[in-house]
Amino acid sequence: MVDILWRSVAIGVGGTVLMDLWAVLLWLLAGQGKPNWAPVGRWFWHLRTGKVFHDDIGKAAPYAHEQALGWVSHYAVGIAYGVLLVAITGPAWLAAPTFLPAWIVGIVTVGAGWFLLQPGLGIGWAASKLPNPNKVRFLNLAAHTVFALGMYGTALLLA
Incomplete structure (x- = not known):
């Protein structure tokens, strides 16, 4: 049982690490915004x-350690997945x-971002309040596919 648990945790961490590397690559090579988990940390703090749900998480009371809480929360969610x-x-x-199972979980979990986190941050259901929601949705699906590849790759390394 402990063996299964530590492998599950490692799989979640592996997927999250690859997803973060993907985000850094998009930032460096494609001009996407630099990864910023502070708003997520603020959201978790207010939970x-x-x-x-916030109209604009940027207007919510700040938390001194929101960047750190955002990163910890990001990895905790990845581990849970x-x-x-x-x-x-x-x-x-x-x-x-x-x-396939890793990819299905990766794609299904996009729903948590679209229907809980993004409205919670004040950017609408599936980023509908942003000027480019379809681009954001595509990037979310791509990131979660990369997350699934990371989970699968980690599982292969551990098998």
């Missing part, structure tokens, strides 16, 4: 008061990983 993947697929998948 403790029961406030889930790794645990979810292994819970769904079972120990047999750990012995012989395939990409």
Whole structure:
């Protein structure tokens, strides 16, 4: 059981690391915004008061350690998704990983961003309040596909 748990955690971390490297690559080579987890940290900080949805997270009361909390939350969610993947697929998948289950989990989890985090930050359902929502949606799907590749690759390394 402990073996399955640590592998699940490692799979979530591996997926999240690859997703972060992807974001840095997009920043360096494609001019995308630099990864900034501070707004997510502020959002998580305000969850403790029961406030889930904000009109604009930038106008919410700041938290001194929101950048750190954003990074920790980002990795905690990635780990939770790794645990979810292994819970769904079972120990047999750990012995012989395939990409499809990881990709399905990766794509399904985009929904948490579109229907919880993004409205929570005040940018609307699936980034609908942004001037370029379709671009953001495409980048979300691409990032979660990279996350799935990272989970799958980590599982292969551990098999």
